[in-house]
Amino acid sequence: MLPKLDVDLVEIKGAGCCGFPLNSINNLSWVYLTARNLALCEDQRLDMLPLCNGCHLSMCEVKQTLQANPALKDKINGLLASEGLRYEGTGKVRHIIEVLHDDVGPDRIRTAVSRPMTGLKFAAHYGCHAIRPSELGRPDDSRNPTKLETLIGALGAGWDMYPERLDCCGAGIAVSAGESSLKIAGAKLEKVRAAGFDGMVTTCPFCMRMYDARQEAIGALLGSATSIPVFYYTQLLGLCMGMDEKSLGLHLNMSPVNEVLQKFQAKTAIEQPAV
């Protein structure tokens, strides 16, 4: 749906992982891996659009680190030289919430929406690294972010504040304390479900993995009502712009998204009988 909103996407050839988890065991390898991707992007003179909050933080942090530490920058460039790459720090790193809210804008989205999602209410989940740490310049305010809610509103859908809105998905300790990480994700799912939302919306793949793909495991572990449809914001945007479910990968969501899809289809069928 991004090309339809005049955002062109180009694949970065040869891109690897941002290396965020490796920061914990070897700081330098993380700086190298992230700087390598940034250098590849600079090579094509494009802005970077990492979809994951963690990758976005990684890239912003490495950019800041290398700007503040020229000696480290020289060292990294020495390592990158074997691939003929060079990191300068000229490319921008963008976040999907930023692109949709600040560049495309809610008004443009409102006009692009052909099938508004009225009557459905969603809980926005930003994910930690989209809003924290605030001093690094995150896409939205750390205490009271509103951009994702605005974007949900632009689809004609409802949203509401809830106390657990800014809580972590728990993915950060999936490796070191798996059960606790599921409990942390489950606590939020329980609350979102109890608050009467039709579904949960996020943009981060790592949060998505916790809430969507691991939802069944969370339910089995906690033995409580945690089942709730979870979507990427872009999936809902595509639906409202009239794209078909398969091309949006909605058959790949592991959470019970059919509940929302059926309500949405029934509604649009009444409003637009010709289609």
Place this chain on the structure above:
Amino acid sequence: MAYRLQADDNNIIRNKNLAHTRRERRRSMVIRSTDIDLGFIHEVARISGESVKSCFQCGTCTGTCPSGRLTSLRVRTTIRKTILGLKKDVLSSPAIWECMICFKCHEQCPRGVNIPAVMIALRNIAVREGFPPPEGYLKMAKAVFEEGAVQPPQEVVTRDFESFSRGSLNLPGLSKPVDSDKFSKAVGETSLRKIVGG
């Protein structure tokens, strides 16, 4: 604290035992000079770039920590022990690996300490000093050498138990690092290979 011994033999034995365990507990709480590494705090401060010493132990971090509610992580305790120089105690503790790097504590810290940066510095020092990280981290590091990513592309299974690869979803294949030899060599040079043991 004095213990009043009772005339009853059983009570004497019980109270003696009580006094004994209390003494033991107190002894275990004593910090010995041999446990202290005075350089530790400076090392942590240098690697993290944070003035850890400015912590005045208010405990806001522990109060905001979503992980600590379920795990052994007590942020204030960890920071205090770091300041005291209890290197082995801190580095061998699973707590430093139980931080989710969610930055909630950092946003609230009245002294402006970037605690996640401190935790990451502690993890880096722990690995360097030979305290093993959780198995998953080593697996991810290995995958970086082999696939250029902590998680290689996988098939997905839908909620209707159909499985799809990128190809069957008409998605372009993911490009691997341009030259995996050069890539691997450069990553190896960052001393990651030594940790993985490859």
